[in-house]
Amino acid sequence: MMITVRKLVKRFGLKTVLRGMDFSVEPGEFVALLGPNGAGKTTFLRILASLSRPTMGHVNIAGYSLPHQAAAVRRRLGVVSHLPLLYGDLTAEENLRFFARMYDIALADKRISDVLEMVGLASRRRDLVRTFSRGMQQRLAIGRAVLHDPEVMLFDEPHTGLDQDACQMLDTVLCEVAARGRTVVMTSHDLARVADLASRFDILSRGVITASIQRSDMDPNNLLAFYRQAIAEA
Amino acid sequence: MEPISQAEKQVTRKSSSLGIGQFFRAVTAIIWKDLAAELRSRELLSAMLVFALLVILVFNFALELDAQARASVTAGVLWVTFAFAGTLGLSRSMALEKDRGCLDGLLLAPVDRSTIYFGKAIGNLIFMLIVEAIVLPVYSVLYSVNLFNPGLLLIILLGSIGYVAVGTLLASMAVQTRTRDILLPVLLFPLVIPILIAAVKGSTGFLQGVDIIDIRPWINLLLVYDVIFVAVAFMVFDYIVEE
Numbered sequence: 001m002m003i004t005v006r007k008l009v010k011r012f013g014l015k016t017v018l019r020g021m022d023f024s025v026e027p028g029e030f031v032a033l034l035g036p037n038g039a040g041k042t043t044f045l046r047i048l049a050s051l052s053r054p055t056m057g058h059v060n061i062a063g064y065s066l067p068h069q070a071a072a073v074r075r076r077l078g079v080v081s082h083l084p085l086l087y088g089d090l091t092a093e094e095n096l097r098f099f100a101r102m103y104d105i106a107l108a109d110k111r112i113s114d115v116l117e118m119v120g121l122a123s124r125r126r127d128l129v130r131t132f133s134r135g136m137q138q139r140l141a142i143g144r145a146v147l148h149d150p151e152v153m154l155f156d157e158p159h160t161g162l163d164q165d166a167c168q169m170l171d172t173v174l175c176e177v178a179a180r181g182r183t184v185v186m187t188s189h190d191l192a193r194v195a196d197l198a199s200r201f202d203i204l205s206r207g208v209i210t211a212s213i214q215r216s217d218m219d220p221n222n223l224l225a226f227y228r229q230a231i232a233e234a
Numbered sequence: 235m236e237p238i239s240q241a242e243k244q245v246t247r248k249s250s251s252l253g254i255g256q257f258f259r260a261v262t263a264i265i266w267k268d269l270a271a272e273l274r275s276r277e278l279l280s281a282m283l284v285f286a287l288l289v290i291l292v293f294n295f296a297l298e299l300d301a302q303a304r305a306s307v308t309a310g311v312l313w314v315t316f317a318f319a320g321t322l323g324l325s326r327s328m329a330l331e332k333d334r335g336c337l338d339g340l341l342l343a344p345v346d347r348s349t350i351y352f353g354k355a356i357g358n359l360i361f362m363l364i365v366e367a368i369v370l371p372v373y374s375v376l377y378s379v380n381l382f383n384p385g386l387l388l389i390i391l392l393g394s395i396g397y398v399a400v401g402t403l404l405a406s407m408a409v410q411t412r413t414r415d416i417l418l419p420v421l422l423f424p425l426v427i428p429i430l431i432a433a434v435k436g437s438t439g440f441l442q443g444v445d446i447i448d449i450r451p452w453i454n455l456l457l458v459y460d461v462i463f464v465a466v467a468f469m470v471f472d473y474i475v476e477e
Binding site for chain 2: 046067079084086087088102103
């Protein structure tokens with residue numbers, strides 16, 4: 001397993017967000033984590049990303065456990081959220097160069113050029129990020145996340161705030177990321193969009209996974225019905 | 235696109251270990267990033283500088299002092315100015331990281347999180363020293379006091395290190411809250427009282443030509459405070475920034 005989560009509990013004060021959640025992902029799988037607002041999707045991804053400490057339970061990613069081997073886990077993770085996590089006063093190239101130094105990447109110049117080419121921003125490499133549209137910033141955010149060639153990618157609502165064209169362009173980049181054999185976990189509210197991207201759909205409701213289905217076992221057009229049923233039964 | 239190969243991984247990573255070399259590379263990367271961004275926006279320095287100059291101007295008009303009184307209040311006015319301008323810089327420096335989610339981007343890097351603390355603290359110290367380097371000559375002219383005393387400069391350096399060491403740690407804590415602008419000074423000023431007292435006493439001593447033996451306890455206090463708070467920040471920063 002690339003990701004194994006057992007009996008994961010997360011509490012914020014008196015509020016319990018995750019209630020003994022179990023979750024696992026095979027290498028190369030693309031899992032869409034769906035659920036209503038407040039279900040705990042973002043909290044769960046933040047725990048996987050070692051940005052949040054679990055209250056109880058076991059999390060293992062690529063053979064390393066959290067929180068004790070967090071640095072080793074982070075080296076194998078790429079994270080994209082609805083915020084770009086980029087510096088507006090640096091150019092696209094400077095942003096990637098900064099993260100290349102943080103990730104200790106050798107041959108950084110070539111890697112940065114390759115990544116900018118991949119996300120379609122090679123011609124804007126010397127422009128300040130604050131002059132970019134939201135869609136361009138999100139593509140650069142994906143570039144930042146794949147810069148160190150991670151084995152696992154976490155996407156937290158990456159389509160939030162993007163127009164249709166930007167969403168389509170983002171999907172193309174997402175497909176390329178998945179096609180490289182990376183393990184992907186993505187949270188989303190946009191069922192129609194993830195139906196074409198993911199290989200497995202997990203429904204998270206009230207802090208636990210209540211249903212899971214492989215894309216090969218269902219008609220993607222029935223995803224909405226499956227989702228509604230899983231939420232209703234939770 | 236090709237699947238990720240093991241060979242490619244070896245090319246794209248300098249090392250899998252988190253050694254001292256990577257620690258310093260990450261710290262310098264954060265300092266470079268802060269300086270490069272500030273060079274473009276001038277958001278932080280201009281705010282700190284304008285505020286600091288306004289404070290010494292206000293004091294200049296509010297306190298109508300003779301030469302003797304000027305010598306006795308100089309250290310106090312200087313350190314009040316540095317402390318207020320420093321708070322402004324500390325708060326803004328962490329807010330810029332938090333507002334666009336950049337702090338998460340930093341926390342996701344596979345480095346010891348104390349590198350983030352040291353990178354931010356050294357960046358903040360550089361900004362504070364730049365402001366001090368501009369404020370000192372302006373103060374010198376306005377108040378007709380000679381401030382170019384090596385001992386005074388040493389006290390300013392030690393005091394600034396201690397102030398930034400505590401301030402960066404507390405700003406990282408305060409930035410997670412909705413009331414960060416209010417919370418930082420409320421948390422910071424009680425903790426930096428020893429630094430401000432030692433810095434004011436030490437500065438006054440040097441400006442009034444007091445014997446070094448009488449000033450040494452204040453220098454020692456500043457040194458001990460700096461070492462303790464840098465060590466404390468090194469140990470607790472990881473817990474402060476993680477949810």
